[in-house]
Amino acid sequence: MAFVTRNVANAMATSAVKKMVVKTVTVLGSGLMGSGIAQGVGIRLQAKVAGLKFVQDTMKNISTSIDAASVVHSSDLVVEAIVENLQIKQDVFATLDKFVVQTPMTSQITFEALIDFAKALGKHPVACKDTPGFLVNRLLVPYLMESIRLHERGHGSKEDIDMAMKLGANYPMGPFELLDYVGLDTSKYIMDGWHELEPNNPLFAPSPLLDSLVQQGKFGRKTHEGFYKYN
Numbered sequence: 001m002a003f004v005t006r007n008v009a010n011a012m013a014t015s016a017v018k019k020m021v022v023k024t025v026t027v028l029g030s031g032l033m034g035s036g037i038a039q040g041v042g043i044r045l046q047a048k049v050a051g052l053k054f055v056q057d058t059m060k061n062i063s064t065s066i067d068a069a070s071v072v073h074s075s076d077l078v079v080e081a082i083v084e085n086l087q088i089k090q091d092v093f094a095t096l097d098k099f100v101v102q103t104p105m106t107s108q109i110t111f112e113a114l115i116d117f118a119k120a121l122g123k124h125p126v127a128c129k130d131t132p133g134f135l136v137n138r139l140l141v142p143y144l145m146e147s148i149r150l151h152e153r154g155h156g157s158k159e160d161i162d163m164a165m166k167l168g169a170n171y172p173m174g175p176f177e178l179l180d181y182v183g184l185d186t187s188k189y190i191m192d193g194w195h196e197l198e199p200n201n202p203l204f205a206p207s208p209l210l211d212s213l214v215q216q217g218k219f220g221r222k223t224h225e226g227f228y229k230y231n
């Protein structure tokens, strides 16, 4: 586990209204999501240079630590992106809650600060209630799981299903390519959690094929093998 702190001072300098300003961000976890989030945050908006200097300027905004407690107390924002395991997440939050402010609900000022922060990073934030999978994963994960089930039932090869969805739905990746990219372990843990919440929901039913691949340590691109093999 790595804790990556990125300084994004000045990112919010144009805000006309005095609001909560996010200057220093800690990203917990340095896997697929954590490294991607940290990269997005670390890139200074005003950087117009290209190539090596851009990388060097970005890296100046970054420091890393394996001691979360030593960095979160000086952070304006903490983004949790560790492994999809409720107990591990709860353990980490139990540790960090000693250092960060706890509120029972997200305040409007926090909500607005995060919307502004995301916009300052060039993102397009959307609002969503606190619900499993929020918007994207709530739609995406059942689709990915149904793709596996379609293949498990012998209705199509993974290659043909991927090709069909890329050409038929104009998706940049087919479901099996995307599953390998997301991580089969992460996908399984998400589905297991939802299945536990709603055991009778067929959209959240586990897949023997997915379970078997994860059991074999085939997590997708991160382990060089999932539904496909990678060099």
Ligand SMILES: NC(=O)c1ccc[n+]([C@@H]2O[C@H](COP(=O)([O-])OP(=O)(O)OC[C@H]3O[C@@H](n4cnc5c(N)ncnc54)[C@H](O)[C@@H]3O)[C@@H](O)[C@H]2O)c1
Pocket (backbone or CB within 6 Å): 001, 002, 029, 030, 031, 032, 033, 034, 080, 081, 082, 083, 084, 085, 088, 092, 137, 181, 182, 183, 186, 190
């Ligand atoms: N992969 C995706 O496309 C995707 C999309 C949306 C949300 N998410 C969510 O983001 C989170 C991270 O997913 P990911 O794909 O980056 O996973 P990942 O497997 O790539 O990375 C997991 C990170 O958790 C850390 N970790 C593992 N065990 C830990 C422990 N005991 N204590 C603290 N940290 C530990 C690892 O070192 C690693 O940095 C998960 O909750 C996942 O559901 C992932």
